[in-house]
Amino acid sequence: MTKQVIFNNQTETEDFAKALALKLKPGNVIRLLGPLGSGKSVIARTIIKALGTKEKHIPSPTYTLVQAYDDTTTPIAHMDLYRLDDADEIFDLDIEYYLENGILLVEWPQIADIHLPKNCITIEFEPSTEDSDIRKATVSGIEI
Numbered sequence: 001m002t003k004q005v006i007f008n009n010q011t012e013t014e015d016f017a018k019a020l021a022l023k024l025k026p027g028n029v030i031r032l033l034g035p036l037g038s039g040k041s042v043i044a045r046t047i048i049k050a051l052g053t054k055e056k057h058i059p060s061p062t063y064t065l066v067q068a069y070d071d072t073t074t075p076i077a078h079m080d081l082y083r084l085d086d087a088d089e090i091f092d093l094d095i096e097y098y099l100e101n102g103i104l105l106v107e108w109p110q111i112a113d114i115h116l117p118k119n120c121i122t123i124e125f126e127p128s129t130e131d132s133d134i135r136k137a138t139v140s141g142i143e144i
């Protein structure tokens with residue numbers, strides 16, 4: 001269940017994220033991998049909007065590590081673990097509540113993978129060799 005996708009521009013990435021959002025259920029975890037500036041937050045932001053938040057500004061959780069949305073059809077925790085020093089610190093971020101009742105969107109999940117479920121959805125952007133808006137990604141764990 002692994003698929004290669006190409007997004008020719010940001011709109012195509014957002015359209016993919018909207019289609020994905022329609023399929024998400026409570027308990028789903030999405031691991032977002034890829035280099036800095038590859039589009040992980042674009043995917044997360046689009047999903048959060050698609051699930052109905054009224055928040056106008058959806059900040060990157062780069063410094064806060066987690067931003068929670070409870071006005072969406074399913075509660076969402078959007079995490080960025082780039083600055084996490086230790087896997088166990090993820091428990092300070094209310095992960096258990098969202099694993100049971102919500103959707104977890106996790107940028108830079110690698111450090112905490114031992115605490116994430118086996119059946120995650122994974123979107124991995126490839127490093128881009130050219131300076132353009134084209135993004136290649138591998139998607140696994142869900143059929144789109």
Ligand SMILES: Nc1ncnc2c1ncn2[C@@H]1O[C@H](COP(=O)(O)OP(=O)(O)OP(=O)(O)O)[C@@H](O)[C@H]1O
Binds near residue numbers: 038
């Ligand atoms: N096809 C595309 N898909 C997504 N983003 C694109 C695309 N083309 C250009 N961009 C631009 O690339 C940038 C992606 O930024 P984003 O914040 O999503 O990266 P990120 O992977 O979350 O990085 P970080 O690791 O720093 O959190 C944005 O500035 C966006 O406008």
Ligand SMILES: [Mg+2]
Binds near residue numbers: 040041042060080107
């Ligand atoms: Mg980001």
